Amino acid sequence: MSYNFPPLSIPPNTRxxxxxxxxxKKSAKTTVNRIAGNEFHDAxxxxxxxxxxxxxxxxxxxxxxxxxxxxxxxxxxxxxxxxLKNHTPLSDALISLADKTNRIVMLDGSAPGSERISxxxxxxxxxxxxxxxxxxxMFCVPLRPIQDSALGALAMMEELHQVMPDHFVxxxxxxxxxxxxxxxxxHPFFTVIKTAxxxxxxxxxxxxxxxxxxxxxxxxxxxxxxxxxxxxxAYIMQASGHDRLVAGMIAEGAQQLITAFEKGIVPLALAPAx
Amino acid sequence: MKFHYIKLVMSxxxxxxxxVDALKAHWLDAGGPVSLTSFLxxxxxxxxxxxxxxxxxxxxxxxxxxxxxxxxGSIEDGLTIADGRKKTLIELYSRSARRARAKTGAGRxxxxxxxxxxxxxxxxxxxxxxxxAKTEKVASxxxxxxxxxxxxPPESVGATPHGTFSAGADPPIxxxxxxxxxxxxxxxxxx
Numbered sequence: 423m424s425y426n427f428p429p430l431s432i433p434p435n436t437r438x439x440x441x442x443x444x445x446x447k448k449s450a451k452t453t454v455n456r457i458a459g460n461e462f463h464d465a466x467x468x469x470x471x472x473x474x475x476x477x478x479x480x481x482x483x484x485x486x487x488x489x490x491x492x493x494x495x496x497x498x499x500x501x502x503x504x505x506l507k508n509h510t511p512l513s514d515a516l517i518s519l520a521d522k523t524n525r526i527v528m529l530d531g532s533a534p535g536s537e538r539i540s541x542x543x544x545x546x547x548x549x550x551x552x553x554x555x556x557x558x559x560m561f562c563v564p565l566r567p568i569q570d571s572a573l574g575a576l577a578m579m580e581e582l583h584q585v586m587p588d589h590f591v592x593x594x595x596x597x598x599x600x601x602x603x604x605x606x607x608x609h610p611f612f613t614v615i616k617t618a619x620x621x622x623x624x625x626x627x628x629x630x631x632x633x634x635x636x637x638x639x640x641x642x643x644x645x646x647x648x649x650x651x652x653x654x655x656a657y658i659m660q661a662s663g664h665d666r667l668v669a670g671m672i673a674e675g676a677q678q679l680i681t682a683f684e685k686g687i688v689p690l691a692l693a694p695a696x
Numbered sequence: 697m698k699f700h701y702i703k704l705v706m707s708x709x710x711x712x713x714x715x716v717d718a719l720k721a722h723w724l725d726a727g728g729p730v731s732l733t734s735f736l737x738x739x740x741x742x743x744x745x746x747x748x749x750x751x752x753x754x755x756x757x758x759x760x761x762x763x764x765x766x767x768x769g770s771i772e773d774g775l776t777i778a779d780g781r782k783k784t785l786i787e788l789y790s791r792s793a794r795r796a797r798a799k800t801g802a803g804r805x806x807x808x809x810x811x812x813x814x815x816x817x818x819x820x821x822x823x824x825x826x827x828x829a830k831t832e833k834v835a836s837x838x839x840x841x842x843x844x845x846x847x848x849p850p851e852s853v854g855a856t857p858h859g860t861f862s863a864g865a866d867p868p869i870x871x872x873x874x875x876x877x878x879x880x881x882x883x884x885x886x887x
Contacts, residue, residue, distance in 0.1 A: 428729040464868035587787065616765055619788060621731040648871050649878035674882055681879040684872075 425602040430621040432590060432689040439519040439557035442529035443594070444536040444582070447574035449564040450596050452479055453633075454625070455530045457683045458562070459483040460643040462526050465692040470515045471528045474535035478640045480528070487511050491535055509542045516548055519557050536578060540585040553588040561586070562623065564594040565614055567602060572610035579617055593622045623686035625679060632675040635662040639672075647676035712759070712773040718742045719763040735764050736785070737792040744793075757782045 441458055443451040452475070459480055462469055469484035480486055489512060492504035515527045531539055543549070552559060561582050565575035575593060582591045593614050605611060615622060628636070639646055639661050641654075648654050658669040722738040723730075730738070743756060758775035777785075 426729045428731050428734075431731040431734040464872065583784075616732075618731055619733050621734070644868060644871055644875065647875045647878075649874055674878070677875050677879045677882070680872075680875055684876075 425599040427595065427599070427615065427624045428618065428621040430592060430623055430686055430689050432620055434689070434691070436690070437523075437557055438526065438560045438590075438690060439552065440516060440527040440529070440559040441562070442531060442539070442559070443562045443564060444529075444531040444539060445563055445565065445571075445574055445578050446533050446537050447565075447571050448533060449566060449571050449574070450594075450625075451532075451536070451564055452477065452530050453636075453679070454562050454564050454594055455480060455528060456643060457625070457679050459528060460680065461683060461687065461692055462528075463642060464644055466524070468522070468525045469528055470518075470525060471530065472512050472515070473530035474532035475530070479637070480530060482640060482642045483528075489535070491532070491538065505538055506542060506545055512542075513546050513548075516546070516552065519552070520555050540581045544585045549586045549588055559586060559589040561589065561591045562594045563591065563614075564596055564625075565611065566627070567595070567597045567605055567609070567611045569610060572614050575614045576610055576617060579614065583619070590620050591618075592620055593618050594625055595622055596625045597627050599624070623683065625682050625686070628675045628678065631668070632672055635664060635668065635672040636675055638662045643676045643680055647673055647680055649673065649677070709773045712771075715742070715746075715756075716759055716763060716771045719760060720767055723763060723767040732764055732785075733788050733792060736760070736789045740789075740792060743789065753777075753782050753786055757785045760785060 441455075441462070443454040443458070445451055452473075455471075456479055459469055459471070460483070463483045471480050471484055471486040472489050473480060473486055474489055474491055476488060490508050492508065496504055512527070512529065519525055519527060529539070548559070563575045563578050563582075565571045579591050579593065582589075595611070595615065602611070635658070636646070639658060641657065645651070645654055646658060654673065655666065655669050658664070658672050659666060662669060662672060664672065719739055719742065722742065723735065726734060726738045736743070739760065743760070746756060754777065758777040759771060761777065761781065762769070762771045762775055
């Protein structure tokens with residue numbers, strides 16, 4: 423039996439000025455940011471992107487800035503504010519949202535970075551500063567229906583609810599809903615869904631070879647997914663090393679993610695540019 | 697949004713049953729699984745009059761949560777709620793009430809919601825409203841300067857133009873329609 427996720431519930435005309443995918447576990451954060459970045463890019467927004475890990479998967483959507491995290495050895499040597507200093511560009515970008523109404527600041531958090539971001543946002547007092555200007559942060563917390571992932575998501579959500587209570591913390595379950603009937607009713611996955619205050623955005627789980635093929639592609643998902651583009655297919659074949667048929671499946675995987683996310687964020691009323 | 701009339705004087709299990717039945721009806725009206733915020737929004741016509749009568753969240757809260765978590769379940773009387781969860785419910789409810797006021801316009805707030813807010817503020821369960829959103833420009837909040845353009849690495853090539861494979865001639869709206877259509881075809885094949 424398929425599970426019915428509560429849909430995303432956000433008041434109309436809400437300005438999402440910042441978006442982040444965060445989790446202390448490995449859980450498709452960058453994939454969620456790629457899909458969201460693709461959506462915002464297609465809708466005509468200017469994206470300013472920050473990331474903790476070193477990769478090129480979001481460069482196609484706009485300028486990216488790598489945020490270094492303080493190493494344990496640095497903190498132990500007394501450089502306790504290094505993380506705050508290193509995140510100053512993020513703070514500056516959030517402040518700029520008051521004047522730049524077509525801008526969205528995106529953060530692709532790493533697992534350790536996700537554990538620190540609540541303290542960083544709290545230090546900057548961004549909960550009230552952004553909400554007072556009717557600019558809202560959407561935090562997406564991806565999770566899979568496994569114990570560790572769900573517990574990590576729950577902890578992340580509780581922290582974000584505490585630090586940014588006026589903003590939107592949205593779990594993103596990545597799974598096949600038909601598989602959830604195998605989970606016990608008290609599984610922490612369901613606790614995460616119930617903890618959601620504004621619904622969830624459900625994304626399908628892709629087959630491993632399709633997902634790993636997508637990770638090798640650095641173009642916008644809409645380009646990769648275009649069913650009419652031979653150039654896109656050729657690019658997928660060249661970048662992934664797969665033949666035409668598997669490349670076609672990878673394109674279909676991108677289509678699945680785009681259409682699922684588009685359906686999931688209907689309340690945001692984004693529309694692709696004409 | 698339907699209004700499920702309940703005449704309650706708060707004592708006895710009949711009032712528990714009446715309230716729970718109304719909450720379950722609101723769940724059905726909402727069309728099934730919704731977020732907690734949406735559920736509180738739906739239940740406002742039932743909850744607000746009770747708050748106006750002075751019914752405590754200690755009584756309302758556990759029943760609201762129980763129906764939200766198990767809408768098909770049998771909800772027993774005598775439930776309790778942890779302080780933390782009660783505070784969350786109150787905050788989410790007041791947020792939904794604020795949005796209702798914003799939608800209906802200033803000066804037309806539901807009196808029940810206003811009285812609720814006053815009582816909640818007096819009890820210390822709610823922070824006072826901090827006023828309307830500030831519209832004046834802020835030169836600086838916590839930073840010494842506002843960057844007009846935040847630090848963008850010089851090696852950044854900027855955003856890929858839309859429809860790069862078609863040299864910019866393909867608008868996103870057309871491409872998105874093709875993607876949706878292809879996705880539908882694939883779904884049909886999977887069935």
